Amino acid sequence: MVPSQGGRRRVNPRTTGILAVIALALGLFVWFHEIEGDVARQAVADEENRVFSGFASDDIDAVALTTLDGVEARFERREGRWWLVDPRVARADATALDAITNALANLPKEGSLAGGKDPVAFELGTDPGARGFARRTVGFEVAGESLGLRVGRTTPVGGHRYVARLADDDVAYVESFRVNAFERNLSDLRDRNIFTFATDDVERISVTGSEGREVILVRENGTWRLVAPFGALADQEVARDLVTNLAHLRARDFVDDPEAIDASLRAETAVRLAWRLSGEQTDYVARLAGTTGDARLFETSAGDWIFVAEERVGEFATDADAYRFKRLADFDLASARRLELHFAKEGTAPTAALDVVAELRAVGWASDDSPLDPDRMTRLVRELSNLRATGIFADEVGEAERAALGLSPPRARLRVEGGTDREQPVRILADLRFGRFDPTRGLLVQRDDMDTVFVIEPELADGLPYSAAHYRFAFETPGAGAEEAPPEVDPLEGVPMDGVGAP
Template sequence: MKWRHSIIYLVLLLLVGGYFYYFEIVRKEQKAETDREAKRVFHLNPEKADSVEILPREGKPVRLIKEDRWILVEPVRTDVDASALDGLLGAFSRLQVEREIVAAPEDLKPYGLETPVLRIRVREGGNRHELLLGDRNPVGDARYARSEAKTSVFLVAEGNWAVFNKGLNDLRRRSLFTFAVDDVRGLRTEWEDGSVVQVHLLDDGKTWQADGQGAVKIRPGKVENVIQQLHWLRAIAFVDEDPSKLAPHGLDPPHVKVDLKLSGGESVEFRLGRVEDGKKDVTAVSSQLHAVVKVNSGVLEDIPKTISALEERSLFPLDRDDVEEVAWKLDNVEGQAVRLEPNKWGMKGKDGKPREFKDSWRVNSLLWDLGDAEYREKADSGEPVAGEPHGRMDFFIGGKIALTLAWDKPAPEGAAAVHLWMTGSREAGRVRVASDVIRKIEQNIRNVIEATEKNQAGS
């Protein structure tokens, strides 16, 4: 009989639980949603909006229409910043009444609504939604408002003001370019002094080659970085709505001109002027933005002046993930790490067997930093290492040494050049490397050595 009582209790418990869930949770959520809907000022789908007008009491009106895409048509015709417009339309559709003030006001002047501070109209097909914003309430946390659908005066949260009070420069597109990064097939820079850098992408889609300088090996990441920096460039300010007026803004001739060739055969042009003393911005014009603008002058540092700025000068021309073992000798201390898993390393002991290294991230960090390290220039000859080098590293792939780096002692401070020898299947020769680059490599090795000693002491 006990099992029957247990079933009865279980059924009762489920009934009570179901009752509580439905009336205390589901019904409350439904009521909260109903209350939210009742407080909504407008019922519209932002994605179906096709026209927006912003009419301030003071300042120029702004009008946008949706053709095949959104376009600003007043006060000038130009492209729209999609994210800014999405934010405005989203806030407009979600706007809620905080509190009703007067159901049927006889005089709108006390609320600043006789001549609204701001009027916003959104058209959605055949429906037009209009919001009037007036003065702030005495507390300052809300604004008086009206809509075409409500005769009452009500309050909306003051936070909406910054979202709705948008002018031309808030809603226009600020990105200078619309090209897709992967579409770029050629890059050419021409400086005011006549120096030219020109590279193009080969048919393999990976290798960049310098025009007329095929012997120079180009590092793809450097070209891609230039393209990325241009692609994300945004206007700080708008100088002239007529992009043909170049000379008055120091853009004809420009300080530097950049040409990009795209996969479809199209060309993109970008011009930059000179930086004025003490300024952090520079005048620019892009063939993909209809205006003369100001941009951050730091972009000039990203544009190559010589082909050497794009040259492959890596100290570590290997794929980090291919390296199976790393051996080093520094400060008369030798060690060898063996890859156990993609991100896990083991340290070889005297018996030649690798033991798991708890601080494997230090070996990975060493490889990452090496991947970013570059030499300054190639030395006059590839003569062998003179005597015992100050430091040495060997990198193994497929059980064989794929690359050896050996270097002289770096200066204790500063960036004076030090010789480094590269030998291996892919690179060979003597190069000059800044001392601070070598010091960083050595510090990474010492960090691995120190962590290894701590691991051994704790085991």
């Protein structure tokens, strides 16, 4: 201490520094010896309490066991992937095999029995066919060393399972759920994924139905197009779904003896699928064959046979129209802020019968022009946000034909404006022209940016404001000028609508 002015002592900075170093050293000692030491000691205790010790699950290179359905199977890890190698060679389910190796490497004992106990009494015997033979034996290899686990009966109290290593007769018991990973049928240990290609690698895919007509889609510069039986823009979402459904097709059951399957089922072709990957010159081919009723026989591109769920057949449409672009509107529902509706008078007069501007306000959709129903307008915007036509009337029509179809001028026009950023100028989210409506055949529609004339089925069209009369009936508040729906005549009398969808 150094005397200071006023009689009080001033602490020597050197002394303060020494005390700080001592405090830091003491804290580090407590941390490493007590806290870190406790963690290390607990890790050692956990290791000693395991049935097996000295290796991790990733160190296990092979597993052999008798499956729940009585098959003696062997699995090996090759280049990071699990394979079934006996009784046949096939990809194994990585998740199931990882669960087995994790259970073997990290199997904690709940308790041990005193030495001298006969393993046979706990159904842990090693003599096949003899009394007390182990209920399940799991062999495995670590760095070339063969190890094994025997699983016996359930304990009388507590519902645990008796276990013992294959190399000795020390009996322990473990929690029952920890050995569930070993209780699997062979099919549950096989990889049910049929294909391993990435969806982004597919650049060409074709679907052929039983009638033999091939539908071909090709991806060019990131955009899917139909190239057969005719050329047209494809619906990008539908095309991507086709590729995804193929890539994620999973086996329901495995067929290891195709000759045991009825030859007529193998000969039938319900759907033929062919696809080509980027950078390759040849196609992979697979096909959906005959059905047993609830399962469909499938021949993979490698020539193997499996069964897939029957409902998966519907995911591979063989009609070209299913893949055509028929999207009339596609926008984020929350981005819509303004609707403009223009309804023309019947006939060719350009004078408007009704103009409506609706805006999304704090209380919902509202208009100064019309007593609209805000809930019904909300449903309308929701339907418009992902609106698809059900068919195509024509790829393009002349001006006279457009007039005859009620599209020039349009019987009704609907525009949706908005954007996700309210500080930015509004964007046009949808711009549709509604033409003639027939109660049995549907509504004709055009996008403002396309010449194609689309068809919307009557049930779906009923939710759209395709005329002034229908708008007043379906979208205005009841009792505020709404009227009964007027009877609809067939305005398409004499206009052919058969064969909608193909040009």
